[in-house]
Amino acid sequence: xxxxxxxxxxxxxxxxxxxxxxxxxxxxxxxxxxxxxxxxxxxxxxxxxxxxxxxxxxxxxxxxxxxxxxxxxxxxxxxxxxxxxxxxxxxxxxxxxxxxxxxxxxxxxxxxxxxxxxxxxxxxxxxxxxxxxxxxxxxxxxxxxxxxxxxxxxxxxxxxxxxxxxxxxxxxxxxxxxxxxxxxxxxxxxxxxxxxxxxxxxxxxxxxxxxxxxxxxxxxxxxxxxxxxxxxxxxxxxxxxxxxxxxxxxxxxxxxxxxxxxxxxxxxxxxxxxxxxxxxxxxxxxxxxxxxxxxxxxxxxxxxxxxxxxxxxxxxxxxxxxxxxxxxxxxxxxxxxxxxxxxxxxxxxxxxxxxxxxxxxxxxxxxxxxxxxxxxxxxxxxxxxxxxxxxxxxxxxxxxxxxxxxxxxxxxxxxxxxxxxxxxxxxxxxxxxxxxxxxxxxxxxxxxxxxxxxxxxxxxxxxxxxxxxxxxxxxxxxxxxxxxxxxxxxxxxxxxxxxxxxxxxxxxx
Numbered sequence: 001x002x003x004x005x006x007x008x009x010x011x012x013x014x015x016x017x018x019x020x021x022x023x024x025x026x027x028x029x030x031x032x033x034x035x036x037x038x039x040x041x042x043x044x045x046x047x048x049x050x051x052x053x054x055x056x057x058x059x060x061x062x063x064x065x066x067x068x069x070x071x072x073x074x075x076x077x078x079x080x081x082x083x084x085x086x087x088x089x090x091x092x093x094x095x096x097x098x099x100x101x102x103x104x105x106x107x108x109x110x111x112x113x114x115x116x117x118x119x120x121x122x123x124x125x126x127x128x129x130x131x132x133x134x135x136x137x138x139x140x141x142x143x144x145x146x147x148x149x150x151x152x153x154x155x156x157x158x159x160x161x162x163x164x165x166x167x168x169x170x171x172x173x174x175x176x177x178x179x180x181x182x183x184x185x186x187x188x189x190x191x192x193x194x195x196x197x198x199x200x201x202x203x204x205x206x207x208x209x210x211x212x213x214x215x216x217x218x219x220x221x222x223x224x225x226x227x228x229x230x231x232x233x234x235x236x237x238x239x240x241x242x243x244x245x246x247x248x249x250x251x252x253x254x255x256x257x258x259x260x261x262x263x264x265x266x267x268x269x270x271x272x273x274x275x276x277x278x279x280x281x282x283x284x285x286x287x288x289x290x291x292x293x294x295x296x297x298x299x300x301x302x303x304x305x306x307x308x309x310x311x312x313x314x315x316x317x318x319x320x321x322x323x324x325x326x327x328x329x330x331x332x333x334x335x336x337x338x339x340x341x342x343x344x345x346x347x348x349x350x351x352x353x354x355x356x357x358x359x360x361x362x363x364x365x366x367x368x369x370x371x372x373x374x375x376x377x378x379x380x381x382x383x384x385x386x387x388x389x390x391x392x393x394x395x396x397x398x399x400x401x402x403x404x405x406x407x408x409x410x411x412x413x414x415x416x417x418x419x420x421x422x423x424x425x426x427x428x429x430x431x432x433x434x435x436x437x438x439x440x441x442x443x444x445x446x447x448x449x450x451x452x453x454x455x456x457x458x459x460x461x462x463x464x465x466x467x468x469x470x471x472x473x474x475x476x477x478x479x480x481x482x483x484x485x486x487x488x489x490x491x492x493x494x495x496x497x498x499x500x501x502x503x504x505x506x507x508x509x
Contacts, residue, residue, distance in 0.1 A: 004190050005029035006044045008037065010052035010062045010080050013502075014128075016324070016465050017169040018048060018078065020364055021180055026192040030362065034064040046074040046188035049081025051167065055131050056080065056087045057095065074160040074188035082163025083131055086154070090137035096130060103127075103172060106152065110143040115153065115162050117182050119175040125152070125166035126173045133165065160187055196367070196374040200232065203359050207236035214315035216357060217308045219300065220245040220270060222259030223387050225320030225360055228372040230268055232359045233318055235375070242314070243268050244307050248296065249276025250391030250400075252416070253409040262381065275303050283393060283400045289509035292400075296390045308354065317354040321361050322368060324464050366462050385416075385430045386464065394509040398437035403490070408435045410488040411454050418480045419458075428470050431458040434497075434508045442492030451492040454484065459506055467501040 005022055009015045009031050022029040029048075032038060047069050054061040062084075069075060070085070077085050087093040104127050109116045125146065133151040136142060144153035144164070153164045162183065168176030184190045216233055220226045220243045233241045243263070247256040256272065263270045282295050308314045360368055365386065372382045388394055392412075396404050411433040419425040434455040442449040456477075461467035481494040497504075 004044065004194070005046050005048065005184065006038070006041070007031045007048045007050060008034045008064060008081075010034050010050050010064075010084075011054065012051035012080070014167055014169055015050040017167075018050060019323075020462070020465070021169045021177055022048075022184065023194060023364065023367060024177065025181055025184060026194045027184055027190050028194040034062045037065065037068070041068060041073070044073065045190045046076070046184055049075070049077040049084065051079035051081065051128065054080065055095070056083045056093050057131065070161060071156075071159050074183065075162070076183050077161075077163040078169070079128065079165060079167060082154070082165055083133060085156075085161070085163055086133045086136060086140065086151075089140075089156075091133060091140065092135035093131050094134045096132045104146040104148060104152075104166065106144055107147050108145040110141070113143040113153075113155070114187055115155065115164075115179060115182050116144060117186065119178055119182075123175045124173065125168075125176075126170045127166050133163075196370040199363070199367075200371055200374050203232050204236045207233060207357070207359060211237050211240070211316060211357065213240065215240045215242065215311060215313055216316040216318050217242045217244060217304060217311060217314050217354070218318035219243075219304060220259070220263065220268075221320070221387070221389070222251075222255060222262065222384075223320070224365070224368055224372060224382055224384060225322055227320075227377060227381060228368050228375065229318060229320040229359045231266070231372070231375045231377060233357075234268055239269065241269060241318075242311050243270040244304065245270055245272050246300065246303050247272070247274045247276050248279040248299070248391055249402075249405060250279065250296075250393045252387070252392075253413040266377075271307070273303060273307060275299070278303070280400065280402060280405070285399055287398045289394055292393045292509070293390050296393060315355060316357045318357045318359070321358040323362055323364050326361060364462075365464055383426060385425075385428065385432075387432075388507055394507050395432055396435045397508060404435055407452060407488060407490045408433055408454070411435070411484050411491060414483050414487065415456055415480055418476065418483070422473075422476050424472065424476065427460075428458045429461040429467065430464075430506060431456075431470075433457070440493040449492050451490050453493040453495065454491055455495045455497050455508070456480065457497045457506070457508075459501070461501075461506075464506065467506050469498045469500055472496070 004027055007018055007029055015031055019029050019031055052062060083093045104125050106121060106123050106125060109121045132149055136151055136154055139157045140154045141157060142151050143155050146152045149165055152166060155162050167173060168179045216237060218230055218233060218241060220230060230243055245259055260272045279299050282299050283292060286292055286295060304317060369382050392405060392408050393400055396408055415433050419428060419431060434457060436453040436455060438453055439450040440453045442451060458470040458472060459467040460470050477496055484491055484494050
């Protein structure tokens with residue numbers, strides 16, 4: 001892999017957004033924790049230091065060793081990264097009287113600053129910090145200010161080392177992408193060669209070299225990630241790829257049959273396994289969402305171990321793991337907060353003698369779709385909404401029963417079909433229904449009812465790292481609500497979730 005840009009993670013939840021912005025410039029980058037800097041740096045052409053929830057004044061704050069980086073690579077410190085360099089090389093960082101958070105505008109840019117080329121002097125930037133750089137070291141020069149923050153950006157004299165107090169990676173910084181382009185393309189001269197075609201070619205070649213003549217078993221879900229992973233592997237190793245699609249009893253209505261039919265014309269070797277009773281028996285009486293995930297993950301391993309045992313000499317288990325899965329599960333191997341576990345991230349138990357191969361592990365969702373288009377995968381399949389690995393298990397709050405699965409499948413089917421009928425499906429990034437663990441009083445005819453409440457969820461996003469709720473038309477919501485209540489036995493109340501991520505997550509569990 002072309003390791004062009006190294007991003008050192010100090011724990012900021014914005015770190016992955018830096019990577020997204022860099023990738024948008026067709027530049028490959030990798031995130032590594034600040035305390036696990038790669039030993040071999042010669043493949044990198046530039047380094048970015050992320051923000052952090054820590055203050056540089058905190059004794060527990062990260063203390064990276066930049067001796068092999070500063071002055072030897074073009075270096076950009078963002079927020080904490082900028083404060084760290086100012087603090088540790090002779091400047092003064094102090095707590096602000098008020099927390100500097102939100103929109104701000106530049107009011108000064110050094111005239112010949114290469115970092116701020118083609119950026120308006122009054123450009124809007126996004127601040128998110130409690131400390132400010134009060135005084136710069138002697139060999140640092142201020143290259144940008146806002147009305148409130150004098151040292152909003154600096155350059156170290158004689159080096160291609162820069163620091164900025166604001167966050168260019170967030171969309172609120174209107175010229176953030178331009179600033180990153182100035183740093184990476186104009187200053188660091190990083191080649192813009194990271195394209196879907198390049199990734200596909202490199203990955204197929206890498207898979208051929210890694211796997212050779214060995215056999216691989218892959219769990220298909222019918223979603224974008226596993227389909228693109230399967231196509232890459234198929235082009236690399238052909239008939240040595242064995243795909244298994246497991247019905248865990250928690251799929252959407254009729255999805256098991258429709259997905260199997262979908263793959264018939266793709267040339268993939270796919271076997272369907274109906275293990276719905278096995279999964280539902282394992283989940284009986286379990287309400288905790290993390291326990292559900294672990295049970296489902298372990299059950300998948302059980303099924304795959306059994307199915308792989310029927311295929312002689314299988315060496316690898318392939319997974320459709322993507323970068324947000326890794327970020328949310330293992331905090332990019334760094335100090336940022338773990339949000340939830342993912343069933344397809346991590347190792348395998350010792351008894352399952354298979355190696356893991358994850359062709360998409362370093363891609364964001366939108367990149368996966370672009371790679372899929374490059375591979376010629378049908379646009380309708382690539383346009384499918386993401387669906388969680390644990391399926392409806394995490395859309396049924398509380399314990400799981402066959403009856404609850406039936407109810408949520410029926411509700412989901414009404415909702416998704418309505419989105420298609422109203423030409424809204426492609427305007428939504430992800431949609432689904434959640435069965436709440438409460439009974440609501442209602443009146444149907446002359447009878448009082450106590451039936452379930454369902455929540456509808458529809459969000460717009462780019463990669464799932466952040467998301468906003470979709471403002472669906474009231475008439476649409478009214479129609480969907482009426483249809484659900486009239487057609488789905490057991491539901492008498494429908495609500496619509498208008499929470500964004502953050503602070504909420506897309507799924508409820």
